[in-house]
Amino acid sequence: MTSKAFTISAHGAQMPAIGFGTMDFPSRGAELVAHAIQSGYRLIDTARKYGTEEQVGEGIRASGIAREDLWITTKVTELNARELDFLISAETSLKAMGVGYVDLLLVHWPQPGVPFAETLGALARAKRGGIARHIGVSNFTIAMLEQAVKVCPEPLLTNQVEYHAYLPQTAMLAALKRHGMILTAYCPVARGQLLDDPVITEIAKIRGKTTAQVALRWLVQQPLVAAVPRALSEAHIDQNLDIFDFALDEAEMALIATLRAKQLRLVNPPERAPAWDLETL
């Protein structure tokens, strides 16, 4: 897999550290996916819930890059947590994208109404059946993660959760590290809310980078952290991948880490969000 994006090694996988998020896409989504791939992205992050899998498939075919050189992540919603529903959803994702497998299949949200062993068992079955090369979870708390690791017959590669400079994930990072797992950061630029931050802006000026690039660099410079920013403008798409030619020093990393005191959580849908871990600052 060749690209501008660095990869992270975990559980035998080489996962790109930066991926292209595809939630809330416009009708020209396929064009944006093709552009992202041509600009160097190798990971595309989608989900059954986003309704963007068709556009992802179309964008991949239009990109001119071979499918096997790409990393596709998709997710099964909490409404399909029962074994049969789960496997049907995963197969539907493959059909929607026109691919034979995904690189990473995630349980999108925990489903308290179905035993974890059943959902995680279905996830492992998807892997063993060749639907997914790697598997993981999303929006799991630390306690849920521990339980999932225990009951899942196959190793879990990642927990995809909200993470950016304004939201602490210290305990989650430590838990994932214990299991050799990657934290995949969604909303990595806090949906634009940290782009005017004075601390990040100052560092960006010194480094000759944009605030978005510094915010993303801060994430992927941490061990076992990947990020999946979404952007709808070609300029932002290109910019968000162009973060591997500079590094933040220790003082800059520590200074940005202090911003977590803001504790800004953007994604918290009451109908499916778990009781999030209270992070110490």
Ligand SMILES: NC(=O)c1ccc[n+]([C@@H]2O[C@H](COP(=O)([O-])OP(=O)(O)OC[C@H]3O[C@@H](n4cnc5c(N)ncnc54)[C@H](OP(=O)(O)O)[C@@H]3O)[C@@H](O)[C@H]2O)c1
């Ligand atoms: N697992 C889950 O439950 C879950 C939940 C939420 C999201 N996600 C995944 O994470 C991805 C990203 O999350 P997100 O879209 O919510 O938040 P995000 O990536 O933090 O923010 C996207 C917003 O930031 C702006 N932006 C991005 N790069 C920029 C740049 N370089 N300069 C200025 N503005 C920039 C975009 O503007 P423009 O569009 O104008 O460029 C867009 O409005 C999603 O697409 C999805 O794949 C997963």
